[in-house]
Amino acid sequence: MSLFSQLLVSCFLLVAASTATADSWNDYYRQSAQVLAADQAAINAELAALNETEVRLPAASRRFGFDTDAPASWYHTDAGKVVLSSILSLQTPSGGWSKRTDMSQPRQPGQHFGVEPNYVPTFDNSATTTQLRVLARAFTATGRAEYAEAFYRGLQLIFKAQYPNGGWPQTYPLRGDYHDHITLNDGVMADILNLLLDISLQTGDFAFVSPQMKQRSQLHFNRGVALLLKLQVHTADRLTIWAGQYHHRTLAPAAARAYEMVALASSESAAITELLMRIVNPEPAVVNAVTQAANWFLQHQLANLYWHPVDRVLVAKPGSHRIWPRFAEIGSNKALFADRDGKILYDVHQVSLERRQGYAWYTATPEQTLQLYQQWQIAH
Template structure:
């Protein structure tokens, strides 16, 4: 599998990964023209590969259904996460129960190499003719920790048991992650691509940072990832390097200053983008915090990454809301002098004003104007940055401004 990945890395590494420029009237130099052509070729290859893998997944299930004389697949059981705990002891993986759960996880890996979300992978192996996930548009996906979580467990299982099936499934999944990476270094929410906002570069729900953390561990080949090959290490490091370049390019600049990131960014222009109707173009404090956390875990960060971290931390310090609390569903913040700082989930780009949305696409400056259903059904404020700012206080002593 990694011969294919190596070829893809070589192709993507040569392409232009800077954001597209609005002014295209200026004539291009020969080098720029060559880079643009290389960029276009990389995207063409990427989209063709996505289409090919989508068809492979569909054909696999269709063949099973045809053999069974069925037209529609049976759905597996739903669960909020995956039905299993990620951190397990070596003895658990050697136990009858551990082996049973791992067999279930193996059975739900798609032909393309990934896994789905909200699908119970702890009760029974996938049966022929059964869908690989409960949500059609998320088969497979990186959303809500899908795929990265399964790879984490497979690595632990292989280290504990030496079962070659776990290493093979891990290799296939790692190859899937690298293949799914855009030429500019970002990742879509779902792959193979399904369209609409799912194709945006996704920081939402820690998607980018989860994948990058996985690659960072594989590149270091330590602990549960000590078994990976040298080629896998190199492939993971190359992928991580491209991802970091994308992270630096997507950090939003307003009034000449670096801030944080949006929840989603356009895959081509790299600009913040809208997702669901109530998830507007904005700066996202909830999603950016996980990326900031990841950046501070890097060994020997570059000058650009150090600058990025300081800027993001400064933004959080400047936008914190003091002596206030919010309970889900409430129409206003309430006073509490003992409360830790809180942040709105979304901020208007350019003004840093908190913004809130609704299912009809309306955008408000006050959470109380959002429908009761969305106030109760969405996390409009967060205290998560507090933990990261404490980490930053220590990190900044090692890497001062």
């Protein structure tokens, strides 16, 4: 079956879901509640066995506490084996992992599976997808069955977490609020779809994946891409790029935290554009989506300006690399900013110093996307 035919099937599934939402959505919510209850029951059982009542938190880390890009040979070392043992210990019963948790240290009985207990497992900040890539590399290097078993459990969680319409929430099982939005922010959908594409192509460390799981990965990937084509924001007479998140039922662009307003999101859209350019033999709808996104980046680049990494101000700098505002207003394409009070601002210097220092308001990420696009455009 060609990608186009698969996308047609995916689109049919989306239409079917929209006309039979009661069953599909109710089944999804029911399953999510069951997964949440099972994870909590496992922790409660440990606490009861220890005669304890308060769950303890593991150590925190900015990004997992170990080198996530270590070569395959490292997993044969004692240090590599310790990390892998820790990763296995921190996998939730449901199959996922947390973010900001030090995974160089094994989880102890009575500890939670992450430092943010209300949001575990999650796909945010490359959590879960990173651990699955590490386990695939470790299994390919060592052949140890427990790594493959943990990998398959995590992959099953990704399958379960996909909404009936093809999107993914930031956390699964669902926890409410903006975490339930279909999330492109911080690379959630791009990370998941890139992983599923690698599995379906059986590239690199994923050659071991069974034909059945490869086929399922392809199906879930196709459904996700079909939704992305639907989510690309259309204003006036043209397609633009993508928002950071969307309401999971209405598909309307949505806000997250107070300073993450309804807006076009340049970094996230760059990641989605690069993902779409990876599709082999893309059909016209995919080619058009990529082309229109690249055009938007070209039309809204900022030249000769520099976002100062220390002073956190925008300054003139002739000859500097192109940058883009992280958020742009839907319709006007003006740069958008906000503070913790949620008030919309059009000048980054009106944002409090705390939020200027604590958030990436400008990005150069689309630069790489446009370079890749130059080569991709020749072939398509």
